[in-house]
Amino acid sequence: MTDTAAGQVDHVLAEDRLFPPPASFAENAVVATQQQYDEMYARARDDRDAFWKEQALEHLHWFEPFGDVCQWDAPHAKWFVGGKTNASYNCLDRNIDQGRGDRAAIIWEGEPGDTRTLTYNELKSEVCKCAAALRQLGVQQGDVVSIYMPMTPELVIAMLACARIGAIHSVIFAGFSAESIADRNHDASAKLVITSDGLYRRGKVLPLKKTVDEALEKSPTVEKCLVLRRTGEKDTPMTKGRDVWWHDVVDSQSDDFPAEPLDSETTLFILYTSGSTGKPKGIRHTTAGYNLWAKRTFQWVFDHRDDDIYWCTADCGWITGHSYIVYGPLSAGATCLMYEGAPNYPAEDRFWDLVEKYKVTVLYTAPTAIRAFIKWGDEHVEKHDLSSLRLLGSVGEGINPEAWMWYHKKIGGEKCPIVDTWWQTETGGIMMSPLPAITATKPGSCTKPLPGVVPIIVDETGAPVGKEHGGMLCIDQPWPGMLRGVWGDEQRFIETYWSLVKGKYLTGDNARCDSDGYYWIMGRIDDVINVSGHRLSTIEVESALVSHESVCEAAVVGRPDDIKGQAIAAFVTVTDPNPGEELRQALRQHVRKQIGALAQPDDIRFTAAVPKTRSGKIMRRLLRDIAAGHEAVGDTSTLEDYTVLAKLREQDA
Numbered sequence: 182m183t184d185t186a187a188g189q190v191d192h193v194l195a196e197d198r199l200f201p202p203p204a205s206f207a208e209n210a211v212v213a214t215q216q217q218y219d220e221m222y223a224r225a226r227d228d229r230d231a232f233w234k235e236q237a238l239e240h241l242h243w244f245e246p247f248g249d250v251c252q253w254d255a256p257h258a259k260w261f262v263g264g265k266t267n268a269s270y271n272c273l274d275r276n277i278d279q280g281r282g283d284r285a286a287i288i289w290e291g292e293p294g295d296t297r298t299l300t301y302n303e304l305k306s307e308v309c310k311c312a313a314a315l316r317q318l319g320v321q322q323g324d325v326v327s328i329y330m331p332m333t334p335e336l337v338i339a340m341l342a343c344a345r346i347g348a349i350h351s352v353i354f355a356g357f358s359a360e361s362i363a364d365r366n367h368d369a370s371a372k373l374v375i376t377s378d379g380l381y382r383r384g385k386v387l388p389l390k391k392t393v394d395e396a397l398e399k400s401p402t403v404e405k406c407l408v409l410r411r412t413g414e415k416d417t418p419m420t421k422g423r424d425v426w427w428h429d430v431v432d433s434q435s436d437d438f439p440a441e442p443l444d445s446e447t448t449l450f451i452l453y454t455s456g457s458t459g460k461p462k463g464i465r466h467t468t469a470g471y472n473l474w475a476k477r478t479f480q481w482v483f484d485h486r487d488d489d490i491y492w493c494t495a496d497c498g499w500i501t502g503h504s505y506i507v508y509g510p511l512s513a514g515a516t517c518l519m520y521e522g523a524p525n526y527p528a529e530d531r532f533w534d535l536v537e538k539y540k541v542t543v544l545y546t547a548p549t550a551i552r553a554f555i556k557w558g559d560e561h562v563e564k565h566d567l568s569s570l571r572l573l574g575s576v577g578e579g580i581n582p583e584a585w586m587w588y589h590k591k592i593g594g595e596k597c598p599i600v601d602t603w604w605q606t607e608t609g610g611i612m613m614s615p616l617p618a619i620t621a622t623k624p625g626s627c628t629k630p631l632p633g634v635v636p637i638i639v640d641e642t643g644a645p646v647g648k649e650h651g652g653m654l655c656i657d658q659p660w661p662g663m664l665r666g667v668w669g670d671e672q673r674f675i676e677t678y679w680s681l682v683k684g685k686y687l688t689g690d691n692a693r694c695d696s697d698g699y700y701w702i703m704g705r706i707d708d709v710i711n712v713s714g715h716r717l718s719t720i721e722v723e724s725a726l727v728s729h730e731s732v733c734e735a736a737v738v739g740r741p742d743d744i745k746g747q748a749i750a751a752f753v754t755v756t757d758p759n760p761g762e763e764l765r766q767a768l769r770q771h772v773r774k775q776i777g778a779l780a781q782p783d784d785i786r787f788t789a790a791v792p793k794t795r796s797g798k799i800m801r802r803l804l805r806d807i808a809a810g811h812e813a814v815g816d817t818s819t820l821e822d823y824t825v826l827a828k829l830r831e832q833d834a
C-alpha cells in the first residue's frame with residue numbers, strides 16, 4: 182500500500198455520517214426494497230446463468246437465440262454464446278418498436294448555445310445514413326474506426342453507426358495529441374478516422390482536423406478520413422482521395438440501413454487506457470454482455486424512470502461516456518442531455534444554467550468538477566433553480582467527504598441521494614454503488630456491489646483479508662460487462678489482470694470493507710495517477726519527458742491537488758547545467774504535444790539525480806513525499822545514494 186493511500190484511509194474511515202435514502206424515493210423505484218436487491222444479488226451469485234439468461238432475454242433484442250449463458254475458462258469469458266444481437270438495434274430500433282420513436286433521445290446544447298433535439302426516430306435515421314456512408318467508404322465488419330470528435334450528436338451517431346455494421350470504434354478523447362492519435366491508430370490498425378474541422382473550447386476554436394492530419398502522416402493503415410463541419414474553419418486542409426466531408430457523403434444516404442445481426446462476442450469497441458507501463462492498452466469490449474451490463478447498471482443505479490431528463494457530463498472519449506451517455510441510457514430509452522463545452526463558459530454557472538433550462542432530474546458528474554464548483558463559489562449555483570434534480574451521481578475517483586457534503590447540500594438541496602459509483606474502463610460499467618431507494622450512504626464510500634459483482638480483498642500473497650483490513654481489490658466471478666482482452670496483447674491482459682490470484686480479476690485499486698459491508702476505495706496499487714478522474718501512467722509521462730533532447734532522466738509522481746485530485750510532479754535531470762523557466766515551459770509544451778494537455782506536469786523540478794534503490798528502481802514513495810511537501814519518511818535503507826535525497830530536500834527548502 183502506498184503512503185498516499187494510507188493517508189486517505191485514515192481520512193475516510195473517520196467518516197461515520199449515515200444518510201438514509203429518502204422514504205418517498207422507494208415509490209416506483211427500479212430497485213425499491215432491500216429484499217429485492219438481496220434476492221437479485223443472491224441469484225446472480227448462486228444461480229448466475231439463470232439470472233443472466235432472464236436478464237438478456239428481457240432486455241436485449243435477439244436476432245438469433247443464444248445457447249450457453251456463460252462459458253468461463255478463466256480469464257476468458259464468453260457470454261450468451263452463439264446468439265446474435267446488435268447494440269445499435271438495442272439502442273434505436275428496439276425503442277422505436279416499443280413505441281418510443283417520438284421521444285427525445287438526445288437533447289444537445291453546443292458551447293456557443295446552439296441546440297438540437299433528436300428523437301429516437303431521428304437518431305436512427307442519422308445513424309443509418311452514417312452506417313451506409315461508412316460502408317461506402319469501404320469499412321467492413323471487424324475494421325477499426327478511430328473517432329476524434331467534439332461532443333456533438335455526430336459523435337454518438339458515429340459510434341452507433343460503427344456498431345450497426347459491426348465495425349469497431351476506438352474513440353480518442355479530443356484533448357489528446359497527434360502523437361497519441363497516431364499511436365492508437367497504429368496499435369489498432371485503424372482503417373478510417375472520423376473527426377471535425379474544429380472544436381469549441383471556452384469560446385476558442387481548436388483545429389482538430391489539423392491535429393488529425395499530423396497524426397495521419399504516421400498512420401499508414403488509415404485509408405480515409407470523414408470530416409464533420411462543426412466550427413466552419415475556412416482553411417481546413419482536405420487531402421484529395423483520402424478526406425471527405427460528412428455533409429457530402431452522409432447526408433445523401435438512405436435513412437434505412439438494417440442493423441447487422443452480430444455474434445454476441447463481436448468486438449463492439451476498444452478504448453485505450455493507461456496502465457502501469459508506458460503504452461496505453463486497448464481495452465476490448467464485446468457486444469451482448471457489455472450492452473446488457475451498461476443497460477441494467479444504468480437502470481438500477483440511476484433508478485431510470487420514463488420522465489427523467491438525465492445528464493452525464495462526461496466526454497464520450499472516456500468509458501463513462503460510452504456506457505452512460507451512449508449504450509446504457511439509449512438502450513433504456515432514456516432522454517439524455519448532452520453538452521459540448523466547458524463548465525465555465527461563458528461563466529461558471531453554465532452547468533446550473535443547463536440543469537435549470539432543461540429541468541434535469543438526474544445528474545452524473547465527477548469529483549474534480551465538484552471541487553472546481555466549490556472553488557468558483559456558491560453564488561453561481563444559487564442563481565439557479567435546481568429543484569428538478571432528484572438524484573446525483575459521482576464517478577472517476579473517490580469523492581472526499583467535504584465535496585460529498587457540498588454536492589449533497591448545494592446541488593441536491595439535501596433531498597437527492599448521491600450514488601458514488603466505483604468502476605473502471607475494464608469493467609464496462611458500474612460495479613459498486615448505492616442504489617438510491619435502498620442504500621443508506623456514507624460520504625466517501627461507494628457502498629455495495631451490484632448484482633453479479635463479487636468483490637474480494639486480498640493481501641500480496643493473494644489471501645483474502647478480513648473486514649476492516651486494507652488490501653487489493655479483486656473480483657471473483659465473471660460478469661457480462663467485463664473486458665474480453667487487451668487489443669493485440671494477450672500477454673499483457675493476463676499479466677496485468679489475472680496473475681495475482683488465479684481466476685480472479687485484479688482491479689489495481691486498494692480497498693477496504695468496513696464492518697457494515699461497505700467498500701471504501703483507497704487509491705491505486707500501481708504507478709497510475711488519477712488526474713481529474715482520468716488515468717495516466719507515470720511512465721507514459723516520464724517517457725514523454727525523456728524523449729525531449731535535453732532530458733536525461735525523469736521520475737513522475739502524483740501529488741495531492743485540491744481540484745484535480747492528483748497533480749503531476751516531475752523530477753528531471755537535464756543536460757543543461759543551468760536549467761531555468763524557459764526549459765521548464767518547453768518541457769511542459771513537449772509533454773502536451775506528446776500526450777495531450779491532461780498530462781502536462783504541474784511541477785517540474787530539476788535535480789542532479791533521481792533517487793533509486795540499489796536495484797535501480799525509482800523511489801517513488803520518497804518523491805511523492807517531497808512533491809507533497811512532506812518530509813520524506815519511512816524506510817530509506819535501500820536508497821542507492823543518500824545525498825540525492827538530501828539535495829532534493831535542500832532544493833525544497
Ligand code: WT7
Nearest residue numbers: 576577578579601602603604605606690702716
Ligand atoms: C479508476 C478507473 C469508471 C469510469 C471513470 C474512470 C478510480 C473510479 C471511483 C470511485 C474511487 C474511483 C479507481 C479506478 N475510480 N471511480 N467512485 N471511487 N475511485 O475510469 O479511467 O478506467 O479509471 O478510477 O482508481 O480503478 P478509468
